[in-house]
Amino acid sequence: MIRVFHLYKNYLPTVAVLQDVSFKLEAGDFVFLTGPSGAGKTTLLRLLFAAERPKSGQILINGKNITSFSRRRIAHVRRSIGVVFQDFKLITYRTVFDNVALVLEISGTPRNEIKKRVWKVLKLVGIEQKLYRYPLELSGGEQQRVAIARALVNEPQIILADEPTGNLDFEITTEIMNILNNVNAQGTTVMLATHNQLLLQKFKRKVFTLHNGMLHEDVLPKEDQ
């Protein structure tokens, strides 16, 4: 499903954000991506949906090397990846409904099908009463749930979630984790970046830890000081 080989990334010439990162995820895997703030979690996720280009290394999604893809083919790859952005990335002049519907519009889903599916997924994340509100009229937690709904609505093969529960209380966090567990149980590969230790302890899953630009598998990080 996802194969990463010897990935290097830096924004500034002298500072390496990722160094020789390699890993492999199969269909139906669920992995936490953790590490201190600034460790490169967001960077790694952005590389996986080709929002960044690596300095070197290969990324294979479903056997296809996306590092050499044209912009057009990247657009198509992105439609099979649901992304929950750390900063939500909702379109402010579109309603909650239209924000979630966007993904389906892009892939050419019929209109009545869009209505059904958007409603269903908004209900799933518990925000269906705010259907016609605009993102800026919502709380941070509500916006986050819209962002999650948008990532789920297309029933993607891969979900990359960047701190999807950062603004949510523990009750809703548990709900969201259950939703992600459910889609994962149906075969969706999930990679979830977080530095919330409680999450890692409560939901025992595979853990990738980023430290000094290097990725370690199944090493639980030390408690935050």
Place this chain on the structure above:
Amino acid sequence: MNITYLYYLLKSTYQNIRQHLVINLISIFTITFSLVIFGLYSFGYLNLKKTLDDWRTDFQVIVYLQDSISQTQLKSLKHFCKSHPVVSRVVYVDKNKAMQHFRQSLGKDSTLLQGLKGNPLPASLELQLKSEVQGMQAVESLVGRIRQQPGVDELQYGQQWLNHFFSIMRLLHIFGLGVTGFLFFVTIFIVSNTIKLSFYSRRDAIDIMELVGATRFYIAIPYLLEGLFQGLIASLLSVAAVYGIYYYLVAWLQRSFPFLQGMVSLTFFTPRMLGGFIILGVLLGGLGFLVSFKWIRGN
């Protein structure tokens, strides 16, 4: 292309235009302005050319013949003139006819001719030229060839007048094309800038759309539609404006110069030219889009 996409396209285009209503109006006004100028120019050119063409069918080359010309010479000269590609009609006017015409043109004063012995007027060939004859060279070469034929005395043709006629038309053409070309250039520039503005005000949303899998083509189409829409509205407005000007001009001419009736008749554009006009407007809008959208291919 499916219903969802069409719905999305129209909705986005509508939203973009509504949000930037004033800018869109400015853009539409600019296109309209240059189309009206272009329309008036073509209208004027069209009618001037038509009028001059009408007049030109009256234009003839008169070949005066020597009295000593023989029948065979006359016959071969006639034949030569008739078979020349520029000539549409040849009329032979013999000495008697010439005298008759002269008498008629003098009217009451024809008594002046009473003391005249014999007939001093020469016989002549009146050549009518084809109306599609362009430029002086064709006429000059015809005249030169005829002059070399035996039995030809003198040639009379409105050389000065023709010269002016052709060079004025040429000048008008170049000037008109230059002015409208410049106007179109400015128009495309302005349209492209309004579209750019509309685009950059949506930059965040556009980045997000790309991140969730929209192609640049998909994102750009509403902006193309915005340009085409501006062009369409502007061309309709300008056709209406040019027609209004035409309508009042005709009414004014009839009121102020009733004697001109029949001599000068104004024609409006043919349906085909109207179609071309509207396509031109839409094209201007589309070009405005293309100029502003290096983004589709670039980084």
